[in-house]
């Protein structure tokens with residue numbers, strides 16, 4: 673008979689089973705994982721320039737040198753320049769929510785990677801489920817956008833995740849694997865090391881239904897295992913995989929305790945300075 677602890681070991685992704693020493697990813701909070709935790713706020717279509725500036729000032733003044741995670745905010749395009757001014761000299765990073773893959777041209781309403789870097793962005797969210805479902809972005813298009821971002825030395829936050837229907841039809845794994853395979857098509861090991869991945873189950877976004885920590889961990893392990901199989905355990909261990917979908921100060925700690933969850937991509941709870949600061953300072957939340 674297999675002892676339960678043995679069975680757990682066998683069910684573990686290969687990269688972790690074989691790993692020892694620094695390759696082990698213990699279920700510690702933040703600092704002891706292989707990568708620095710990341711807390712990113714995706715504002716979506718919210719906040720005027722004045723509101724964005726107020727928020728950025730509030731956040732900048734609330735964070736201290738002791739803040740552990742890398743902090744990223746993604747205001748709407750119209751606020752990027754003004755927010756970049758406020759964040760100048762701070763460690764808070766600025767992300768855009770989308771880009772167009774062409775460098776310039778007749779694409780009314782679109783924004784290029786060069787425009788984003790020029791406005792002060794270091795990061796860009798690519799393949800968010802709202803872009804995929806509401807604006808018809810395909811995996812192939814996401815792949816082009818990821819390449820464009822990397823070429824412009826912007827760090828992509830590459831979003832993937834299954835819909836409720838796909839999960840209920842037991843298609844979560846093939847959907848995630850397809851999004852990884854097609855989104856990262858022809859990516860070298862160096863390319864892989866230059867992006868962040870966000871797992872955002874579509875059924876958990878803006879619904880108040882967070883994936884249970886173990887449910888999220890299962891998919892994060894799958895993603896890291898997929899990368900390890902193709903690019904090696906070391907690369908896989910060094911990639912930050914964020915969870916997104918109704919993350920709040922109430923559930924962030926249990927999520928961050930999971931060995932393969934390195935951070936959070938937050939929508940609703942990133943819109944108020946107070947709740948976003950609580951998320952950023954999750955290590956101070958009672959009981960941790």
Ligand code: PGA
Pocket residue numbers: 714872876877878879880916917918919937938939940941
């Ligand atoms: P939510 O959004 O936190 O409001 O669920 C997350 C996201 O869409 O990135």
